[in-house]
Amino acid sequence: MSTTSREIHLVKRPEGLPTLDDFAMVETQVADPGEGEVLVRNLYMSVDPAMRPRMSVGQELNEAMGGGALGRVEKSRNPAFREGDLVTNRFGFREVFTSEGRGLQVLHPEPGLPLTVHMGPLGGTGFTAYGGLLHIGQLKDGEQVYVSTAAGAVGSMAAQIAKIHGCYVVGSTGSDEKVRWLEEEAGLDKGINYKTAPIRQTLKAATPKGIDVYFDNVGGDHLDAALASMNSLGRVAVCGMISGYNEAGSRTAVRNLSNIIYGRINLRGFVAPDFMHLYDQFKSDMAGWLKDGRVKYQETIYDGIGNAPAAMVGLMQGANNGKMLVKLAD
Amino acid sequence: MSTTSREIHLVKRPEGLPTLDDFAMVETQVADPGEGEVLVRNLYMSVDPAMRPRMSVGQELNEAMGGGALGRVEKSRNPAFREGDLVTNRFGFREVFTSEGRGLQVLHPEPGLPLTVHMGPLGGTGFTAYGGLLHIGQLKDGEQVYVSTAAGAVGSMAAQIAKIHGCYVVGSTGSDEKVRWLEEEAGLDKGINYKTAPIRQTLKAATPKGIDVYFDNVGGDHLDAALASMNSLGRVAVCGMISGYNEAGSRTAVRNLSNIIYGRINLRGFVAPDFMHLYDQFKSDMAGWLKDGRVKYQETIYDGIGNAPAAMVGLMQGANNGKMLVKLAD
Numbered sequence: 001m002s003t004t005s006r007e008i009h010l011v012k013r014p015e016g017l018p019t020l021d022d023f024a025m026v027e028t029q030v031a032d033p034g035e036g037e038v039l040v041r042n043l044y045m046s047v048d049p050a051m052r053p054r055m056s057v058g059q060e061l062n063e064a065m066g067g068g069a070l071g072r073v074e075k076s077r078n079p080a081f082r083e084g085d086l087v088t089n090r091f092g093f094r095e096v097f098t099s100e101g102r103g104l105q106v107l108h109p110e111p112g113l114p115l116t117v118h119m120g121p122l123g124g125t126g127f128t129a130y131g132g133l134l135h136i137g138q139l140k141d142g143e144q145v146y147v148s149t150a151a152g153a154v155g156s157m158a159a160q161i162a163k164i165h166g167c168y169v170v171g172s173t174g175s176d177e178k179v180r181w182l183e184e185e186a187g188l189d190k191g192i193n194y195k196t197a198p199i200r201q202t203l204k205a206a207t208p209k210g211i212d213v214y215f216d217n218v219g220g221d222h223l224d225a226a227l228a229s230m231n232s233l234g235r236v237a238v239c240g241m242i243s244g245y246n247e248a249g250s251r252t253a254v255r256n257l258s259n260i261i262y263g264r265i266n267l268r269g270f271v272a273p274d275f276m277h278l279y280d281q282f283k284s285d286m287a288g289w290l291k292d293g294r295v296k297y298q299e300t301i302y303d304g305i306g307n308a309p310a311a312m313v314g315l316m317q318g319a320n321n322g323k324m325l326v327k328l329a330d
Numbered sequence: 331m332s333t334t335s336r337e338i339h340l341v342k343r344p345e346g347l348p349t350l351d352d353f354a355m356v357e358t359q360v361a362d363p364g365e366g367e368v369l370v371r372n373l374y375m376s377v378d379p380a381m382r383p384r385m386s387v388g389q390e391l392n393e394a395m396g397g398g399a400l401g402r403v404e405k406s407r408n409p410a411f412r413e414g415d416l417v418t419n420r421f422g423f424r425e426v427f428t429s430e431g432r433g434l435q436v437l438h439p440e441p442g443l444p445l446t447v448h449m450g451p452l453g454g455t456g457f458t459a460y461g462g463l464l465h466i467g468q469l470k471d472g473e474q475v476y477v478s479t480a481a482g483a484v485g486s487m488a489a490q491i492a493k494i495h496g497c498y499v500v501g502s503t504g505s506d507e508k509v510r511w512l513e514e515e516a517g518l519d520k521g522i523n524y525k526t527a528p529i530r531q532t533l534k535a536a537t538p539k540g541i542d543v544y545f546d547n548v549g550g551d552h553l554d555a556a557l558a559s560m561n562s563l564g565r566v567a568v569c570g571m572i573s574g575y576n577e578a579g580s581r582t583a584v585r586n587l588s589n590i591i592y593g594r595i596n597l598r599g600f601v602a603p604d605f606m607h608l609y610d611q612f613k614s615d616m617a618g619w620l621k622d623g624r625v626k627y628q629e630t631i632y633d634g635i636g637n638a639p640a641a642m643v644g645l646m647q648g649a650n651n652g653k654m655l656v657k658l659a660d
Contacts, residue, residue, distance in 0.1 A: 053588070219588060241588035253583045258383070258549060258571035260599030267597040269590030 002029040003039065003074075005096035007064040008308045014055055017246045017316050022055070023065070023309035030096045037098045038081045042071040044119050045093055047302075047311045047324040048153075049217070052245040065308070067092040070107065070119055072329075081106065088118070093308050095328055110287050120153055120323035121297045122286050124272055128239060129157035130282045131275035133215055136268050137237035141166045143212035144231065146203065148222045151178035151298070153323035154239060156186060158215040160295045163187050167213075170206045172199060172222065174318045181321070185296050200225040210234075218243045220254065227259040236267040246316060298322030332359040333369065333404075335426035337394040338638045344385055347576045347646055352385070353395070353639035360426045367428045368411045372401040374449050375423055377632075377641045377654040378483075379547070382575040395638075397422040400437065400449055402659075411436065418448070423638050425658055440617050450653035451487055451627045452616050454602055458569060459487035460612045461605035463545055466598050467567035471496045473542035474561065476533065478552045481508035481628070483653035484569060486516060488545040490625045493517050497543075500536045502529060502552065504648045511651070515626050530555040540564075548573045550584065557589040566597040576646060628652030 005028050012022045033039045046068035051059075059066060069092060073085040078101050081087070086107040091097050109115055110122060120126065132154075133139050145162040149155040150171025159182070162169045170190045171182045182191035192202045203225045210231035216223055219241025226236065244253075260267060289295040300320040302311040308326045315324045335358050342352045363369045376398035381389075389396060399422060403415040408431050411417065416437040421427050439445055440452060450456065462484075463469050475492040479485040480501025489512070492499045500520045501512045512521035522532045533555045540561035546553055549571025556566065574583075590597060619625040630650040632641040638656045645654045 223587075238587075238590055240591065244588050253585050254587050255583050257553075257568075257584050257587070258574050260597065261568055261570065262601065263599060264601060264604055265599050267590065269593060269595050271592065271594060274594055 002031050003096050004028075005030045005094055006305050007095070008093035008305060009062050010055055010059050010065050011062060013061070014052075014246075018052065018055060018309075018313055020309045020313060023312075025306055030098055033075050033077045033098045036078050036100055038073050038078050038087075038101060038104070039075040039096065039098050040071040040087055040089065040091075040104070041074050041096050042069045042089075042091075042094065042328050043086075043330070044116060045069045045305075045308060045326040045328065046119055046125075047308070047315050047320075047326060049149075049240050049242045049245065049315065051312065052242070052316060064091070065093040065312075066090060068119070068124060070115070086115075088123070093305065093326075095305055113287070113290055116299055116301070116323075116325060117290060117297070119325055120299055121157055121290055121295060122283065125153045125323060126157045126286050127279065127282050128272045129154045129215070130161055130286065131272060131278050132237045132239050132270055133158050133161055133213065135275040135278060136270045137213040137215060137235045139165055139167070139213050143167050144207060144209050145169045145213050145215070146207060146211045146226055146229075147171045147215040147217075148226075149173065149217040149240075149242065150182055150186075150188065150191065151321060152217065153320075155215070155217055156182075156297060156322055157295065158239075159188055160186055160289075162213070162215075164289065164294060168209065170203065172203070172218075178321070181298070194222070200228060204229055213237065215239060216241070220244055223254050224256050227254075227256050227263075227265070230259065230263050230265050232263050234263060234265050236265060238267055238269040242316075299325055301325045301327050303327050332361050333426050334358075335360045335424055336635050337425070338423035338635060339392050340385055340389050340395050341392060343391070344382075344576075348382065348385060348639075348643055350639045350643060353642075355636055360428055363405050363407045363428045366408050366430055368403050368408050368417075368431060368434070369405040369426065369428050370401040370417055370419065370421075370434070371404050371426050372399045372419075372421075372424065372658050373416075373660070374446060374631075375399045375635075375638060375656040375658065376449055376455075377638070377645050377650075377656060379479075379570050379572045379575065379645065381642065382572070382646060394421070395423040395642075396420060398449070398454060400445070416445075418453070423635065423656075425635055443617070443620055446629055446631070446653075446655060447620060447627070449655055450483055450629055451620055451625060452613065455483045455653060456487045456616050457609065457612050458602045459484045459545070460491055460616065461602060461608050462567045462569050462600055463488050463491050463543065465605040465608060466600045467543040467545060467565045469495055469497070469543050473497050474537060474539050475499045475543050475545070476537060476541045476556055476559075477501045477545040477547075478556075479503065479547040479570075479572065480512055480516075480518065480521065481651060482547065483650075485545070485547050486512075486627060486652055487625065488569075489518055490516055490619075492543070492545075494619065494624060498539065500533065502533070502548075508651070511628070524552070530558060534559055543567065545569060546571070550574055553584050554586050557584075557586050557593075557595070560589065560593050560595050562593050564593060564595050566595060568597055568599040572646075629655055631655045631657050633657050
């Protein structure tokens with residue numbers, strides 16, 4: 001016996017912004033699990049900015065686009081998994097797959113919170129923000145903080161964690177509606193719309209005491225603007241550089257990097273595995289913040305695997321509020 | 331009574347490379363020291379790449395160009411200084427000055443070494459290399475190291491300190507003659523001439539095991555080339571970005587900075603006061619290395635204050651071998 005699945009393959013490397021034509025949906029038959037295997041049906045797929053550079057380098061063509069997902073074990077011939085177990089995985093844009101269990105983590109959902117928080121604030125997204133800010137950025141209470149893509153999945157978490165630490169927090173985003181969310185819902189001190197005025201001037205005006213920590217998701221002109229306002233011994237936690245992901249060659253030109261010399265600025269790229277020692281503390285902190293409403297979150301959920309390419313394209317154009325997900329099944 | 335002195339003033343902010351016209355020599359009369367003051371005659375003035383960005387921002391026009399110097403106390407009415415004391419100072423391009431003593435440090439020359447080593451390898455120049463590599467760059471024995479402007483004052487020290495720590499060391503420079511010095515005198519594993527082939531390719535070929543620590547004096551294309559070869563968790567100690575000093579606005583465009591994310595690279599700007607706790611260890615280590623010949627150094631000495639502008643212009647064009655100095659008196 002076998003199960004019908006559909007996958008979204010990358011069939012072309014995008015030049016500039018990805019388009020729907022870069023993807024194709026492919027129907028496959030997934031054989032029943034053999035001894036030691038499980039069969040998993042994905043419920044939600046994550047759509048992340050970091051997938052874009054992998055579309056240029058790393059992701060194989062004509063294979064399912066890799067990425068984070070949350071599924072449920074439908075059949076198990078592996079004693080480590082029971083039918084009905086929820087499992088997070090990195091097998092990406094596909095409905096059903098079998099696995100020997102490597103790369104599957106059983107998820108025990110936090111009671112009292114929606115399941116999707118594990119794909120966002122209480123998952124890798126939130127953990128990236130938490131460790132990036134506290135471990136990589138070495139945030140101290142009461143510092144001056146700037147977060148770019150502050151209404152995005154990671155940025156909105158970083159900005160609110162900084163607020164909880166008593167910081168003055170400025171966030172940049174791409175629409176007035178998102179600015180309102182930042183100021184009125186997420187409680188930031190100041191939101192700025194980088195599309196309506198040059199980021200360098202608006203950021204300078206919004207940070208009268210300079211910037212001690214910049215949580216960077218954008219690079220390029222946003223990083224240049226931040227460097228022009230950084231305080232001495234400031235830290236830049238470099239989580240992403242989305243500004244460069246869609247340029248030819250996925251490059252970002254930064255022009256005033258020499259500011260880091262006299263300011264003795266530390267720029268540090270990171271990925272979440274760099275601070276796994278903080279994971280338990282993160283889960284406990286964030287679950288509490290979500291339950292008592294101190295951390296707000298948004299999610300944009302596209303329905304059905306056929307909409308995964310549109311979700312990816314939309315993410316690159318800022319169509320999302322907060323975490324971008326694709327829902328596949330209940 | 332008074333003493334005649336000459337000073338080199340910055341009279342124009344350079345656009346691009348500095349020219350002789352950006353400077354003027356001005357004769358002044360320096361009054362005898364008052365109570366609590368000393369009168370100092372400079373013996374040597376230091377000519378540093380870091381002076382260039384200050385010519386655009388920081389240095390006042392129509393005042394003596396600031397910078398490091400070594401002088402001798404000629405008259406003292408301050409009990410902290412005796413006539414004949416050697417004093418390092420930051421009063422820059424001038425022959426004679428009076429001071430209340432602030433910013434003057436009495437120098438006790440290291441026996442058995444020429445006086446000028448205190449302006450180079452055994453002075454701020456060497457200390458910048460030492461702390462930049464060991465403290466900021468967190469160098470570990472046996473690592474893969476790349477140093478730019480490796481035949482320059484700071485670079486040549488950084489490269490040789492890395493060799494003493496058992497590292498594989500590649501240095502880039504701007505002439506075949508300097509490449510020979512790096513390989514044959516300074517003992518580097520590989521010297522590359524960035525003017526005869528694209529730095530990105532030559533650096534890649536010269537670093538088969540990648541780069542763990544890049545000691546950056548150049549920025550721009552050299553930093554881009556290094557980022558393309560950095561190993562995971564690599565460190566970039568950013569000492570200078572000379573490539574950008576002479577562009578309009580003193581800017582350096584770096585295009586593939588996003589490499590730091592997945593490589594989890596740490597870029598850190600620094601100045602020597604960041605690691606003063608290493609100073610005594612540095613003096614002891616470096617004096618030993620110089621005496622036993624493990625560290626070689628070069629210096630290019632222009633004669634007379636009138637040649638200070640030419641020394642500055644020459645430095646920016648790579649006319650120096652090692653430390654660039656102007657000699658004023660014996």
